[in-house]
Amino acid sequence: MRIALLSDLHIGMHRTRLVQPMLDAIADAAPEHIVVAGDLVQRARPELFAEAAAILDQTGLPWLCVPGNHDIPLMNLPARLLRPFRDYEAAVPGPRDPLLELPGLKIVGVNSTFPYRWRNGRLTNRQIARVKHLARTGPVMVVQHHPISLLPGETKELMLNADAALAAYDEAGVDLVLTGHLHHFNTATSASGMTQIHAASALCDRSEDPPNEIAMLDVEPGGFQLTRMIAPRDGADFVAEPPVSLPSRH
Numbered sequence: 001m002r003i004a005l006l007s008d009l010h011i012g013m014h015r016t017r018l019v020q021p022m023l024d025a026i027a028d029a030a031p032e033h034i035v036v037a038g039d040l041v042q043r044a045r046p047e048l049f050a051e052a053a054a055i056l057d058q059t060g061l062p063w064l065c066v067p068g069n070h071d072i073p074l075m076n077l078p079a080r081l082l083r084p085f086r087d088y089e090a091a092v093p094g095p096r097d098p099l100l101e102l103p104g105l106k107i108v109g110v111n112s113t114f115p116y117r118w119r120n121g122r123l124t125n126r127q128i129a130r131v132k133h134l135a136r137t138g139p140v141m142v143v144q145h146h147p148i149s150l151l152p153g154e155t156k157e158l159m160l161n162a163d164a165a166l167a168a169y170d171e172a173g174v175d176l177v178l179t180g181h182l183h184h185f186n187t188a189t190s191a192s193g194m195t196q197i198h199a200a201s202a203l204c205d206r207s208e209d210p211p212n213e214i215a216m217l218d219v220e221p222g223g224f225q226l227t228r229m230i231a232p233r234d235g236a237d238f239v240a241e242p243p244v245s246l247p248s249r250h
């Protein structure tokens, strides 16, 4: 089974010329599901959410998404505090902490956004307890916008409760943690075999970011294969890198 991993589309500040190549790359790779680790849009406005959902719907595939910090209102304080997810939920129906049970892998979505913090998120103890419970039932990939630790070369401030989540996920047997927010690809596997995948941005047009990319995850007996697909700045297509093997803990 193959899953497309996307993050940080930032629709509204995205490279429009890469939308069709991204859709073509997904079609060529033929995944069965799409997972998006937040920041669907640059600003939380209904028309941008509708555009993001329409792009994902064009794949014809089911997609699971969690909110990112850009998916809640930024400057409109009443909206940010009173109804932060109204426009997100109009485009992304269903729970903000979704669960997708696939053969051989549960995908556990966690909403790490927190309207009371500017960019950084947080996890509640209850959210961490849910992940721990699900991780004990079989292979699990957690998907959330904010990273649970910084890897070499990364400098952003971590969300509240990141250290607790890192320890709890690892101890509970989580296999994979997909996060976004940093716009730089990175992976690291802990001593006990939990792999963090820090996704790059699929489409964001921020000039200081590295090239846009997406990835494909193949779920195989006894492990996973991760294939990055990178769109060079001067290129017009997402080009696949050689796949990398990741361990399973189950």
Ligand SMILES: [Fe+2]
Pocket (backbone or CB within 6 Å): 008, 010, 039, 068, 070, 180, 181, 182, 183
């Ligand atoms: Fe982002």
Ligand SMILES: [Fe+2]
Pocket (backbone or CB within 6 Å): 039, 068, 069, 070, 145, 180, 181, 182
């Ligand atoms: Fe973000």
